Amino acid sequence: MAENETIARFLDGLASEQPTPGGGGAAAISGAMGAALVSMVCNLTIGKKKYAEVEEELKGIRQRAEALRATLTGMIAEDVAAFDAVMGAYGLPKATEEEKTARTEAIQVALRQATDVPLACCRACRAVIDLAAVTADKGNLNVISDAGVAVLSAYAGLRSAALNVYVNAKAIADRDFAGSRLSELEALLSGAEALTEKTYDVVKTKL
């Protein structure tokens, strides 16, 4: 699995002329780092007397952040698979009419998947932003800067994955399918910048 690569090797792959891993994998890692940092702030808040009042809430947040981290970490490999499937479909034979039809359909199937994978990444990153905002409000002041990094990472992940949704949705023939995905994406983006900036400001004020 991609997450069992070393950081250095993943970065080498990212920099190389191989098309995968690419921006989609970077988006997943940004989101996963955001989720991990939400968990870290929770872990350093839970069990401290001073924060007893928010302990139960932060336990719930940690649980959700850890689930999102697992999802986002898995997306590093999913993004590669989805991209490779699109490339594979484009590489299918197209000598006969039958082959052409089969190839076109295979490309469309792969493109729909290559839209849904980054959209799922956007969904998870948006959820991380929401959790990071609460963590910045209620987490241990000694590690509040990490809540700020969490929201920035998740927001970069959201917007990065969005670019892949836009690219792939554009090439999808089924415009209802593409439209429904783009609508969901706009809903996920809506308010995300304002919440990120608000959270960053909350963190900066507390430093």
Next chain:
Amino acid sequence: MAENETIARFLDGLASEQPTPGGGGAAAISGAMGAALVSMVCNLTIGKKKYAEVEEELKGIRQRAEALRATLTGMIAEDVAAFDAVMGAYGLPKATEEEKTARTEAIQVALRQATDVPLACCRACRAVIDLAAVTADKGNLNVISDAGVAVLSAYAGLRSAALNVYVNAKAIADRDFAGSRLSELEALLSGAEALTEKTYDVVKTKL
């Protein structure tokens, strides 16, 4: 070295109640992913007839991006070392007046280092943003979304590392030192958001 850890293990460490790795390491990885993606776009542009006109320029950008990637990758470990040095200094004995004086001085030395490390991360991330902007203008259209992810990652890295500069500069007794670092930080941040947004818009228009 930290970059030889697997991604999964780094994320586990980030999420754990151990204070390192923390937001500083995440910032360095965001910057390094940005630099790697700049290189990727260059690698997929250089050597293509259609882009012959920008080939020399992109070779120069790739070289700078690769140097920045190496610097940023090394900062994952530097951030841990700088934080641990601060914690170590706070843990020094303070029973006698002599010990107290030595401890205070050790804390200040460590804090200056813990300010300079994230500031260097900001400097490198800002340079990546500048390179990503050119890459988005001139890179291969087929991978232009990766230039968009590059700028978003580097910008998240810049603002994330900035939080650590703010935190540590605040505790530095030498206000001239702190002031000079905060001035440089403001210069690095200046225009970064506008350039990031402009680059993101350029990319979105080209998708």
